[in-house]
Amino acid sequence: MGKKGAEVRQQIVEIADEVIYQRGFHQASFAELAEAVGLPKGNFYYYFKSKDELLAAVIDHRLAGIKVMLQDWQQEIPAPQDRLRRFLRIPLNEATRVLQYGCPMGTLSMELGKTDPVQQAYARQMFELFKAFLQRQFEALGKGKEAEPLAMHLLVWSQGMAVMSSAFKDQHCLQHEIDQANTWLESL
């Protein structure tokens, strides 16, 4: 695959990322993706040898994005407490989309868990990046052995607020839970 091909492939991955988020992996068809990219559908098999490979590429793309974001936070936000607060701002910044489609990581993980444990395990890496980041912040706050369950709890909370606010299409629920979580962080 040449330079042009790599660019097109990258473009497909970015659009597939969004379509898979909004419609779900199984519901996102090549025909749909093709129209979004502006490419004939049969063409996908030049860039990806299967739908699973496309999914893997999308997950890799997400992983890379998360890594960059977390590194940026690490560099630009000095206080561990503020880094944890920054994490809680994600669902707020993405409120409209969270209400409509849920969390991109949570919904993908749940979907894959019902059809393919291997793909689900691969998608889990996204959570693991966040978990490791959050855990480091709690360790920096002197939480010692509690850092791991605390990190997990923050992930639990963020996923729960995404599911329920999306199920009820309730922006206030989302806002309230984020506020409560921030208060909880300060109380630690």
Next chain:
Amino acid sequence: MGKKGAEVRQQIVEIADEVIYQRGFHQASFAELAEAVGLPKGNFYYYFKSKDELLAAVIDHRLAGIKVMLQDWQQEIPAPQDRLRRFLRIPLNEATRVLQYGCPMGTLSMELGKTDPVQQAYARQMFELFKAFLQRQFEALGKGKEAEPLAMHLLVWSQGMAVMSSAFKDQHCLQHEIDQANTWLESL
């Protein structure tokens, strides 16, 4: 549809309930259901005029089950505090399935949110039953206007633990979150 037909229909609903939970609504095909029920696949359209109608019947079935369960709790458990604790025992009793397939309500709601807001709104009724029940218990505990957000928070927590413990296939995470939630209930 005669007496026999109604029985068969009921049997299909019960099996479809389980298959939809384990495989997801879109992934659950008539062929798959047919084999599980022991019926030729073309037959479903005698009992349900579309897949959506089957889904509606499954949700109705779940709603009926939830209503009976909550009424039983109301009758058999005198203390509101204990009724809240009973709610938290669901994910523990269903731990194996929660780790494999997530929460039946949460995963269905998230899946439908990506394809059909109308069906998602219908499925939401399951959450509303639980929410109303939990809210009544918090009101009985004298929480007044806080009863509603407290009920929502317990739902958020339960959904979050289901998503994360399932994503990580981590029974200890589930157990720990349930313990923490019980402790939180006592602190109120």
Next chain:
DNA sequence: GTCTATATGAAGATAGAC
């Protein structure tokens, strides 16, 4: 009233043309 054979369309995938 109950069930079966078949239609129709869309999905993922491939072989081979340009």
Next chain:
DNA sequence: GTCTATCTTCATATAGAC
């Protein structure tokens, strides 16, 4: 190296047989 025409499979759905 890039793209297109086509294939196969399997989904939901229907018409009509028993």
